[in-house]
Amino acid sequence: MDKREFKDIVYNEISRISKAMSNPNRLEIIDFIANGEKCVEDIALQTGISIANASQHLQTLKRERLVKTQKKGVYVCYSLASNEVYLVWKSLRDLTLTISPYIQDTINEIREYNKFDAPITLDKIKERNDVFLLDVRPKDEYDKGHILNALSLPIDELNDRLNEIPKDKLVIAYCRGMFCSIADEAVKILHTEGYNAKKIEESVLDYQLSENDK
Template sequence: MEKRIYKDAIYSAIAGMTKAFSHANRLEILDLLANGEKTVEQIATQTAVSVANASQHLQILKYARLVNARRQGTSIYYGLSSKKAYTAWKALRDLAIDLEPEVQRTMDQYRLETNSYPGCHFDEIHQDTAAQLLDVRPVEEFAAGHLNNALSIPILELSERLAELPRNKTIIAYCRGPFCTYADEAVALLKANGYKALRLEESYLDINLQEDQWKN
């Protein structure tokens, strides 16, 4: 094999897979699926596209082996194929947060408009006994994996279930990751009801991935 042919083949194959990452909707889908399996319809609804369109994007992700599909009952559940797929998405995400001003600006503006307060990091609070972790994602996502000692109250039920939360602790709300707004909404609601509350910057998967690093 010619050296040039070899390199072209390799880099083209990688670029082919990389193309799966280069569409806003597909990134959103990956971010969503990182938190647990979902049906095509759920994905379409939550990312605000048509079912046919979501299906097409899922085909592309499946062809690139970033997600896999599993039939259960009448539906097909799509899920992230591997942790490495999340690692790659996280690397791209962190890079963009770092050097794409548009991303920073949009995040800042959102937090300003919604009067969000500064978040905190897992390292700072995870052995603080005066802090209570609160997972505000849907229950299925909590079931698929969550931080140790976290309480599960989905954001939609939070206003009715405030009583379950300890009054004497700071509530640390977390959700799907840096672009998810559930935790911000939770903090706003909690503060309005007299709780001390903060948003955790990391998601469950970010922590999970980090812990894996120490294992190796």
């Protein structure tokens, strides 16, 4: 095997992985199942595509070993094959946020339209002990992994369980990450109830991976 053959194989193999990640639906699937394993129908519902189409995208991800499956009765549950998959997604996301004016404009537009506060970052609240962390995702996602000391309070139960939230603290809500709107909704509810509330944009995996670096 000469140099050229070797390089052809190597760059081709890496591009296969990149191709598997270069479709908007598949990126959304990766971002979604990073919160815990999901069955095909859930994934189809979340991303707004047909089940057959979701299945097809999942096959593509599986063929390239980016996701793994676990059969649970009649359901097939898909989850990320490893944290490295999320790391690629994260670096891609962060790069796009810095180089695409269109994505920046879109995010600013939606923030202004909804009159959202600028989100706070996890780093800034770490040393403070006057904050109360809220995981507003569904309970099963919390169980698969959550930020240290966060309370699981799924958005659907928020109105009924407000008594669990201290009025004298800064309430910090988080959800599936920066493109998920659940924490925004939670903050909206909390504001109308008189709480001092903000969201962070980090997902659980963003948090766990930054903890790993230390």
